[in-house]
Amino acid sequence: MKRLTLKDVARMAGVAPSTVSFVLNGKAKQMRIRDEVAQKIMSVVNQSGYEPHRVAVNLRTGQSKTLGLIVESISGSFFASLARTIETEAERLGYNVVYCSTENNAEKGGELIRMLGRQMVDGYLITPAPGMENEIRRLLQMHKPVVLMDSYFPGIKAPYVLIDNFHGVQLGMDHLFERGYRKIGYVTVDVSLIQLAERQRSYTQALKKKDIPFRKKRVLELNYHDSREQNLATLEAFIQENRDMDAIFFATNYLGILGLEAMGRLKISMPKQMAAICFDDHDIFRLYPPGITVIEQPIEGIAAKAISLLMKQLDKQSGPIKESQVALPGRLIVRSST
Amino acid sequence: MKRLTLKDVARMAGVAPSTVSFVLNGKAKQMRIRDEVAQKIMSVVNQSGYEPHRVAVNLRTGQSKTLGLIVESISGSFFASLARTIETEAERLGYNVVYCSTENNAEKGGELIRMLGRQMVDGYLITPAPGMENEIRRLLQMHKPVVLMDSYFPGIKAPYVLIDNFHGVQLGMDHLFERGYRKIGYVTVDVSLIQLAERQRSYTQALKKKDIPFRKKRVLELNYHDSREQNLATLEAFIQENRDMDAIFFATNYLGILGLEAMGRLKISMPKQMAAICFDDHDIFRLYPPGITVIEQPIEGIAAKAISLLMKQLDKQSGPIKESQVALPGRLIVRSST
DNA sequence: AATACTTACAAAATCGATTTAGCACAGGTG
DNA sequence: CACCTGTGCTAAATCGATTTTGTAAGTATT
Numbered sequence: 235m236k237r238l239t240l241k242d243v244a245r246m247a248g249v250a251p252s253t254v255s256f257v258l259n260g261k262a263k264q265m266r267i268r269d270e271v272a273q274k275i276m277s278v279v280n281q282s283g284y285e286p287h288r289v290a291v292n293l294r295t296g297q298s299k300t301l302g303l304i305v306e307s308i309s310g311s312f313f314a315s316l317a318r319t320i321e322t323e324a325e326r327l328g329y330n331v332v333y334c335s336t337e338n339n340a341e342k343g344g345e346l347i348r349m350l351g352r353q354m355v356d357g358y359l360i361t362p363a364p365g366m367e368n369e370i371r372r373l374l375q376m377h378k379p380v381v382l383m384d385s386y387f388p389g390i391k392a393p394y395v396l397i398d399n400f401h402g403v404q405l406g407m408d409h410l411f412e413r414g415y416r417k418i419g420y421v422t423v424d425v426s427l428i429q430l431a432e433r434q435r436s437y438t439q440a441l442k443k444k445d446i447p448f449r450k451k452r453v454l455e456l457n458y459h460d461s462r463e464q465n466l467a468t469l470e471a472f473i474q475e476n477r478d479m480d481a482i483f484f485a486t487n488y489l490g491i492l493g494l495e496a497m498g499r500l501k502i503s504m505p506k507q508m509a510a511i512c513f514d515d516h517d518i519f520r521l522y523p524p525g526i527t528v529i530e531q532p533i534e535g536i537a538a539k540a541i542s543l544l545m546k547q548l549d550k551q552s553g554p555i556k557e558s559q560v561a562l563p564g565r566l567i568v569r570s571s572t
Numbered sequence: 573m574k575r576l577t578l579k580d581v582a583r584m585a586g587v588a589p590s591t592v593s594f595v596l597n598g599k600a601k602q603m604r605i606r607d608e609v610a611q612k613i614m615s616v617v618n619q620s621g622y623e624p625h626r627v628a629v630n631l632r633t634g635q636s637k638t639l640g641l642i643v644e645s646i647s648g649s650f651f652a653s654l655a656r657t658i659e660t661e662a663e664r665l666g667y668n669v670v671y672c673s674t675e676n677n678a679e680k681g682g683e684l685i686r687m688l689g690r691q692m693v694d695g696y697l698i699t700p701a702p703g704m705e706n707e708i709r710r711l712l713q714m715h716k717p718v719v720l721m722d723s724y725f726p727g728i729k730a731p732y733v734l735i736d737n738f739h740g741v742q743l744g745m746d747h748l749f750e751r752g753y754r755k756i757g758y759v760t761v762d763v764s765l766i767q768l769a770e771r772q773r774s775y776t777q778a779l780k781k782k783d784i785p786f787r788k789k790r791v792l793e794l795n796y797h798d799s800r801e802q803n804l805a806t807l808e809a810f811i812q813e814n815r816d817m818d819a820i821f822f823a824t825n826y827l828g829i830l831g832l833e834a835m836g837r838l839k840i841s842m843p844k845q846m847a848a849i850c851f852d853d854h855d856i857f858r859l860y861p862p863g864i865t866v867i868e869q870p871i872e873g874i875a876a877k878a879i880s881l882l883m884k885q886l887d888k889q890s891g892p893i894k895e896s897q898v899a900l901p902g903r904l905i906v907r908s909s910t
Numbered sequence: 911a912a913t914a915c916t917t918a919c920a921a922a923a924t925c926g927a928t929t930t931a932g933c934a935c936a937g938g939t940g
Numbered sequence: 941c942a943c944c945t946g947t948g949c950t951a952a953a954t955c956g957a958t959t960t961t962g963t964a965a966g967t968a969t970t
Contacts, residue, residue, distance in 0.1 A: 294926080331670075518856050521856055625957065
């Protein structure tokens with residue numbers, strides 16, 4: 235009834251525990267174990283169905299074979315796609331994944347990282363939230379393998395993987411221009427994340443390139459800490475005051491959804507009265523009539539690349555912390571809102 | 573630079589490791605450690621910031637302080653709400669949670685459970701999928717703490733927590749009747765889960781109670797294994813053939829979303845031409861004009877109850893496997909689709 | 911005064927693996 | 941024949957905690 239241990243297997247095979255361990259870890263040759271003995275051991279292992287006690291292995295080797303995935307919100311659709319790819323990739327490589335969400339709370343972010351540290355994860359995949367800078371610096375100092383996703387901190391040279399935000403917005407703007415829209419509004423939020431800055435930079439840049447004057451009035455920056463209702467009201471007011479706009483660019487899917495609701499309330503028909511485009515796709519954008527044009531993030535690509543960067547760090551832990559920064563291109567999905 | 577161990581703390585405090593352990597585990601009294609010594613130890617611990625090595629504790633005590641949460645799909649909104657509550661509850665109780673999704677794959681479900689077993693989780697929270705019966709039976713045989721959520725297997729007496737499906741549908745049906753709808757269709761899917769059976773039973777029961785004849789033609793059972801497109805087509809055909817219906821009851825939110833799309837394509841205005849109501853809420857139902865009436869699951873309640881049932885099992889592991897089956901009431905959220 | 915019993919800790923075993931060091935034997939060398 | 945070198949394995953240390961057993965000193969008992 236009790237769990238089978240290495241010792242049991244050794245006894246059953248008539249050898250020492252260490253010998254079994256060598257064979258199981260592929261060091262039979264190196265330790266010059268006779269093929270005969272090795273085969274005997276393997277047959278006993280297979281017949282008995284022995285499996286090493288992960289915890290014991292972990293304690294001894296210091297490797298938990300576990301990765302920590304820290305995301306902003308576990309309910310977000312970004313996370314959902316991310317998690318799937320990361321988990322299957324990780325499993326393929328013999329790693330487990332534990333997920334944690336910061337729930338947009340820097341305090342909690344730090345605590346989570348520490349918690350994962352206690353849990354002894356071998357590496358971290360993090361979508362950084364404002365306020366996590368120090369924790370991430372600490373991880374780097376401790377030479378813990380880390381890969382950031384979706385965002386990064388300019389001052390910190392950690393490997394990261396994200397969508398090419400500038401290029402993505404450009405795609406969207408070009409599309410709008412092509413469709414004849416010129417009076418394009420932009421809705422963002424006051425979170426100090428690099429990707430938002432980048433997106434806005436691309437927006438103004440795109441206008442400039444088209445010789446369309448930038449109008450401050452056309453840009454709305456919502457307050458992250460305001461309530462949903464509050465923001466909705468602000469957004470409605472913004473749209474009302476800019477009735478002459480022919481299109482709105484939403485910087486995140488959260489904002490886009492808010493926009494949908496606002497335009498619904500104002501009974502603005504899309505795209506007739508006003509077009510809408512959003513950075514980052516969402517189920518709703520596909521379903522909501524008439525379907526919202528979006529810039530889709532290459533989430534699978536990001537996940538896969540992130541894992542591979544992390545593995546590179548895990549493999550040669552003594553090797554130099556390769557400074558790998560990757561930006562993958564997004565994809566424009568044209569629906570009927572533009 | 574290295575990690576602080578119990579031994580280090582002991583040396584720093586001038587006592588034996590065992591003494592430190594006793595103090596840290598609240599056995600100071602029991603082991604008659606002088607307050608003086610205990611305080612000294614505590615101060616050293618606090619100043620040094622020592623934290624026990626989880627893996628070592630795990631190995632020695634056999635308790636991983638980790639729970640396994642197995643859900644159908646990690647991207648589902650049901651999971652999202654569930655995970656949040658469970659994680660915070662678990663953390664409060666000193667437990668970690670590892671998530672796994674079966675991705676609607678019985679094979680994978682079994683493997684997952686085994687994987688978690690290797691990982692040595694202390695208990696399981698599972699939303700069962702067809703085909704996991706045997707794995708769950710095995711867990712029970714091994715006296716592993718298990719709580720099922722959202723569904724259960726009639727033959728297996730494991731504790732479970734779910735919404736009162738019968739009552740939920742009744743709420744919805746009563747609401748439809750109240751609004752004057754009589755020709756009510758029902759859309760379900762051919763997955764052999766008890767909650768679906770229960771919902772359908774409630775639907776027919778409700779009709780009978782109102783003396784409305786049950787018409788087989790009004791019930792559509794989609795094929796789970798068909799593609800989304802395929803199902804959409806089937807659903808559209810079903811609606812076309814039942815143009816005289818005045819309302820449709822969707823048995824799951826997946827079906828409801830499909831319904832939205834189908835009705836959108838057929839340009840059926842809701843609720844004018846046809847009303848819609850769905851079991852289980854979803855973001856889209858709130859946003860999609862005109863807003864879909866739903867029966868909301870008490871997800872937080874389910875999560876909280878499930879955790880508490882699991883903890884009860886974890887506390888007194890020798891105690892009898894209390895056969896606890898809980899059904900929590902759902903809530904009707906009236907929106908404009910009815 | 912000898913024995914028993916507390917008190918207050920320390921020492922050592924233990925969890926289940928990995929890994930280093932060691933040991934017995936065979937064969938080759940000077 | 942003493943000495944060295946491979947072979948092929950075993951013994952023992954180790955990871956960092958918890959828990960059982962031991963033990964010296966002080967107090968109480970007879």
